[in-house]
Amino acid sequence: MTYLQENTFKTSGLNTHIVKTEKFKTVTILFKMLAPLSKDDVTMRSLFPHVLLRGTEKWPKTGELRAYFDELYGATVSADMAKKGENHVITFRLEMANEKYLKDQTPLLEKGISLLADLLFHPYLEEGVFSKLYVDQEKRTLKQRIQAVYDDKMRYSNLRLVQEMCKGEPYALHVHGEMDDLDAITESTLYEAYKHALHSDQLDLYVVGDVDEQDIKRMVTEYFKTNDREPVKKDADSSRSHVEPKEVIDEEDVKQGKLNIGFRTHTTIADQDYPALHLFNGLFGGFSHSKLFINVREKASLAYYAVSRLESFKGLMMVMSGIEVANYHQAVDIIKEQFEAMQKGDFTDEAIEQTKAVVKNQLLETIDTPYGTAEYLYQHAVIPTGETLDSFLEALERVTKEDMIKVGQKIEWDTTYFLKGTEGAS
Structure with missing residues (x-):
């Protein structure tokens, strides 16, 4: 039997993957950004996604943005980071009710995709860069997130193992970046890092749910304006050929x-x-x-x-x-x-x-x-x-x-x- 059916189409700079299934009453959308792990930008890459979720051009205040999510039948959006070998992956995750199961046939999916695109491509800016207030607040939160790893000795010991075992290799970097690098980040340098990622990362969009594929293609083409880019160079494994314990x-x-x-x-x-x-x-x-x-x-x-x-x-x-x-x-x-x-x-x-x-x-x-x-x-x-x-x-x-x-x-x-x-x- 076929457990998973995935249909993929490519627009400039973006691979969209549609998993049409009636298993779920929701629609889940994941936007993934992948780049090689690097100490130069891993901390900024872990910071700017959370700044993006604070406000958009249309909804500059976080409270207004959250209120709009409530209007979309309690849709939720979040961001997290992961390491895949020597690569750093940012994931934006949007979950919402499937409009097929709602009494009023509101175009919920299109509103959700439009909002996700606004969060990604049209952030709230002040004088052409990120809001200082939002950046400062999210820097404090990221410090707490990094500190939480040191406070949880199970996670900390795993981090220390990786740091020692992979010393000198990109994989040794922590997924959330380095506490010491946070203070030097400004709203301007962070905005530049965001723009660089958007224009050079490998971008993948996943849509999972009972959806119409042609509708998804139309919406993605309309709202996700991305540029062509060179493929991201990825190494599955950069491990040393022989190791001394x-x-x-x-x-x-x-x-x-x-x-x-x-x-x-x-x-x-x-x-x-x-x-x-x-x-x-x-x-x-x-x-x-x-x-x-x-x-x-x-x-x-x-x-x-x-x-x-x-x-x-x-x-x-x-x-x-x-x-x-x-x-x-x-x-x-x-x-x-x-x-x-x-x-x-x-x-x-x-x-x-x-x-x-x-x-x-x-x-x-x-x-x-x-x-x-x-x-x-x-x-x-x-x-x-x-x-x-x-x-x-x-x-x-x-x-x-x-x-x-x-x-x-x-x-x-x-x-x-x-x-x-x-x-x-x-």
Whole structure:
């Protein structure tokens, strides 16, 4: 069966992806801007989207803009940032009721698309640049957002792992930018960064819902005036070819130690053995039947949590666990044992089949929401693989134990990072 049907058309500088489906009573629209990660502009790229959402030429005051959203049957708009390998992605997300299900046939979709275009292309300006008030307020909010990562020790330890493992690589940059770079940003430099992004980023628009494709094409052509641009140069993986394992230990006033381990998989979403890696990670630490969960958390009672996840564009696998400080060496040893067991093929055919089933269910759950649908499809706009959900699920089914061993033997243990408390044994 075909799980996802996507129709794409291109206008100058913009790829529009339409997923026509009757599964949802809403229409979800995502506008995505992609550029290479760079310290020079990552902080500004994380700031200007929030300034854009404060006001437009037509609705200069934030309160007026919010009132207009309420008029559109409670439509909502938000912005967030993500890293896809060495790329920085800005996402604007608009969700609104589908007018087909409203009693009065108001042209809600067109109003929503028009408003999103106004937010993106016609921001509220003062003397030709962003409003100083809005920029200052959003700088304060972004500082809080960055600080929140440092306050949440689970997120902080993962950030520190990435900073140490990928030192000198763009991926080491935090998705929200750097606190130290915020003060120097002015409304003028921010406006220039916004204009540069709008004219050079890879732009993708996703529309998910029960919509008329011809209507969407007309509206996009009318409201989204974008310019032609050179394709954004994207590298799926800039990892070093061989790594020497290293250990980094930080001390802070924390009750629970955070043990994070980074691996170089040398396999990305663009590679043929990626389905095998997906299953390797799932069985290693991705699910409740995984080796880390059963052996580190359940049997040895060494961890409050122990999971692994993939960064599919950068070719990384990361283990995250919370442990007692005194258990550090024992926890590292048992994680190493389980990793080496995976590389040797110390797992059953039943475990492989169970992992295939769980991965399939997880993917189908992802596309059970409009946002998840768009996000899944967007992976293949970042790195065009020609893969569909159907072909990926078929590829998963074909993966053998030998395939998993082979992809596992390419994986290298890179960095062990431990955030330990100032008290307790080391």
